[in-house]
Amino acid sequence: MRHIKLFISSFLLVLLLSTSIPGYAEIKIGVLAPRGKLKAIKRWQNFGIYMSEKLGDTVTIIPLPPVDVISTIKSGEVDFILTNPVHTAQIVKMHNGKTLATLNKSAGPFFAGVIISKKGSGIEQAEDLSGKSVMSLKFKTAAGAYTFQTYHLHVKGINPHKDFSSMRSGKKQDDLVLAVKAGVIDAAFIRSGILESMSRENKIKMDEFIIVDKQKSDKLKLAHSTRLYPEWYLTALENTDSEISDRTKKFVLALTPQHPAAISARINGFVEPISLNEIVVALTALKIKPFDQ
Missing domain, CATH: 3.40.190.10 (Periplasmic binding protein-like II)
Incomplete structure (x- = not known):
């Protein structure tokens, strides 16, 4: 009995120590x-x-x-x-x-949304996106790769889901950028900083793209198309x-x-x-x- 009590006491001590x-x-x-x-x-x-x-x-x-x-x-x-x-x-x-x-x-x-098109495409302003093929990340979930741009266009009276020839979602922003570069789609929604990161990784060159509705801000030096958000x-x-x-x-x-x-x-x-x-x-x-x- 003494050995059983000693075992139980030792077990409880180990348990107490392990949880603290x-x-x-x-x-x-x-x-x-x-x-x-x-x-x-x-x-x-x-x-x-x-x-x-x-x-x-x-x-x-x-x-x-x-x-x-x-x-x-x-x-x-x-x-x-x-x-x-x-x-x-x-x-x-x-x-x-x-x-x-x-x-x-x-x-x-702060960061922002970016709308990109391929250099030479002639897509430079939001209005130029009418009838074009565009991709973003998941609808109504992504921030810098959907919501920011969609609200930016909403204020201008443009509905991506009605005014574009197609509006599709992808899984990775890098893939959207490369799809624009290859001419597979006309434009894409990505978050600020993606272009710069891919440029550092030698995947793209910045001058291969147009920043649609390009903005300037003292609070954000990265390329962007929309207002700033936290x-x-x-x-x-x-x-x-x-x-x-x-x-x-x-x-x-x-x-x-x-x-x-x-x-x-x-x-x-x-x-x-x-x-x-x-x-x-x-x-x-x-x-x-x-x-x-």
């Missing part, structure tokens, strides 16, 4: 992967290491294709989500998410422990541009969450759920 020592819990951060899972893992794995070290728990980065973000939220598979402002507005509205911080990229905490948000999901959320916010805001996690992610860090009001205005005008009532 750092590194036992696992925290999952879903990260939008618009250019594919492998690129997302390569970009954000050091961020996961940084957060693991700061929180004292294992932080796992879960790369999510755009089409999987909302279903992953519904299933409760992740504790936090780093994704675009369209997803964020939907998550806050429908799933009681709490925004913790806005991404501050090397280009700043960058991606880090959001805590409804059932995430509030103490972990508070500590997570503290450490992401403390991330410096010189840290390896920021360097590999090509960001300057994070800033306090920027208002979602402008996103909600666009989603409401376009009647995108849950802002369609």
Whole structure:
């Protein structure tokens, strides 16, 4: 009996220690992967290491294709989500998410939509897109590769789904760019920064394309066609422990541009969450759920 009691006491002690020592819990951060899972893992794995070290728990980065973000939220598979402002507005509205911080990229905490056409196509203004073949990412879900451009055109009285000869969605922005380059389609919707990234990777040359309705802004030096919107948000999901959320916010805001996690992610860090009001205005005008009532 004495041996049994000793075994039970030892087991309870091990159990108590295992649930309290750092590194036992696992925290999952879903990260939008618009250019594919492998690129997302390569970009954000050091961020996961940084957060693991700061929180004292294992932080796992879960790369999510755009089409999987909302279903992953519904299933409760992740504790936090780093994704675009369209997803964020939907998550806050429908799933009681709490925004913790806005991404501050090397280009700043704002981004925009880009409409590209092939050089020499004669497509330079929004009105030139009438009757043309165009592609974007997933309708009513993508931010910088659908929603921003569609709202930009909506304000001008243009409906991509009615006024173009075809409006189709693709899975990767790189593929859309290459399709325009090859002349397979007339134009494409992509987010700001994609052209510049592909140019650095020697996949394209910037002067092979026209930026339709080209804009200029002191807040964003990258090529763009639409107004500016806040960058991606880090959001805590409804059932995430509030103490972990508070500590997570503290450490992401403390991330410096010189840290390896920021360097590999090509960001300057994070800033306090920027208002979602402008996103909600666009989603409401376009009647995108849950802002369609």
